[in-house]
Amino acid sequence: MDPHVLPLLRCPRCATTGAFEAARGLVCGRCGLAVDGARGVYDLLDVAGRGEPAATTAEQRFMEGELVARVYERLWRPTFVRMLAGRGAGAAVGGFAGEMFIHKAALSLDDRAGPWLDLSCGPGLFTRAIAAGAPGALVVGLDISRAMLEVAAGRVRGYTNVVLVRADAHQLPFGDDTFEGLNNAGAIHAYDDAEQCFREIWRVLRPGGLYVGSTFAEAPTLGGRLAARVAGIRRYDPGELRAQLSRLGFAEYEDLRLGGAFVFRARKP
Numbered sequence: 001m002d003p004h005v006l007p008l009l010r011c012p013r014c015a016t017t018g019a020f021e022a023a024r025g026l027v028c029g030r031c032g033l034a035v036d037g038a039r040g041v042y043d044l045l046d047v048a049g050r051g052e053p054a055a056t057t058a059e060q061r062f063m064e065g066e067l068v069a070r071v072y073e074r075l076w077r078p079t080f081v082r083m084l085a086g087r088g089a090g091a092a093v094g095g096f097a098g099e100m101f102i103h104k105a106a107l108s109l110d111d112r113a114g115p116w117l118d119l120s121c122g123p124g125l126f127t128r129a130i131a132a133g134a135p136g137a138l139v140v141g142l143d144i145s146r147a148m149l150e151v152a153a154g155r156v157r158g159y160t161n162v163v164l165v166r167a168d169a170h171q172l173p174f175g176d177d178t179f180e181g182l183n184n185a186g187a188i189h190a191y192d193d194a195e196q197c198f199r200e201i202w203r204v205l206r207p208g209g210l211y212v213g214s215t216f217a218e219a220p221t222l223g224g225r226l227a228a229r230v231a232g233i234r235r236y237d238p239g240e241l242r243a244q245l246s247r248l249g250f251a252e253y254e255d256l257r258l259g260g261a262f263v264f265r266a267r268k269p
């Protein structure tokens with residue numbers, strides 16, 4: 001485990017930041033809370049005493065299944081992106097390589113020292129790419145799905161700068177003003193209360209920190225619209241997202257439309 005993560009973590013029980021010590025998992029020096037770190041994932045959700053979260057959409061139930069977690073990167077993600085954003089969206093940027101190029105540039109990965117948070121990292125597609133692009137910086141991958149994180153743990157083994165954490169985007173287990181940049185690909189449509197997640201994103205970003213995400217706008221085909229409805233995927237209007245983020249204090253909102261999807265960036269002043 002990269003020890004640089006210890007000063008950043010906030011204990012979900014006593015809300016103290018920087019009190020965790022590494023000891024077969026983590027132990028909070030303030031309240032004694034022990035956090036399991038077995039299988040390469042620090043489970044800060046389990047210990048919050050809230051039990052297993054109930055998935056509220058069909059999409060999230062899939063995200064918590066082992067099979068989907070295993071086939072997510074190769075099969076599930078490209079199929080859904082094509083269905084919900086249109087064939088042209090992936091082709092326009094050359095598939096994931098192009099998507100990652102946009103995210104890296106939007107995060108200013110080469111110009112900033114980190115640390116970075118890949119929020120709702122799934123099996124770690126972006127986490128690994130960020131870790132490879134910023135080898136000297138700490139990269140935290142966070143997700144609520146244990147299945148996704150277990151797959152991610154197997155895939156980040158070669159990256160010494162990655163730490164995986166299980167937690168809820170509605171209540172991030174980090175101190176205020178922690179991250180230089182936060183990547184949040186394909187996830188805001190899945191949150192029960194996106195506004196609460198945006199407040200948390202704001203809180204954990206440093207002043208000047210960048211928030212980069214992607215989500216779905218209106219699906220270009222009838223099939224895509226139906227799939228989104230069945231899966232419980234909320235679609236965003238970029239103009240509404242801009243207004244929502246600026247109400248919360250974010251500045252310099254920009255977005256790039258890719259078919260029925262878009263990538264956005266905003267800055268905490």
Ligand SMILES: C[S@@+](CC[C@H](N)C(=O)[O-])C[C@H]1O[C@@H](n2cnc3c(N)ncnc32)[C@H](O)[C@@H]1O
Nearest residue numbers: 063120121122143144145168169185186187190
């Ligand atoms: C469509 S996947 C995107 C994964 C990855 N970012 C990517 O683009 O490949 C959405 C992810 O959001 C996660 N997620 C959903 N609700 C969450 C929450 N409340 N807190 C943290 N992660 C959540 C899911 O478990 C899932 O892994």
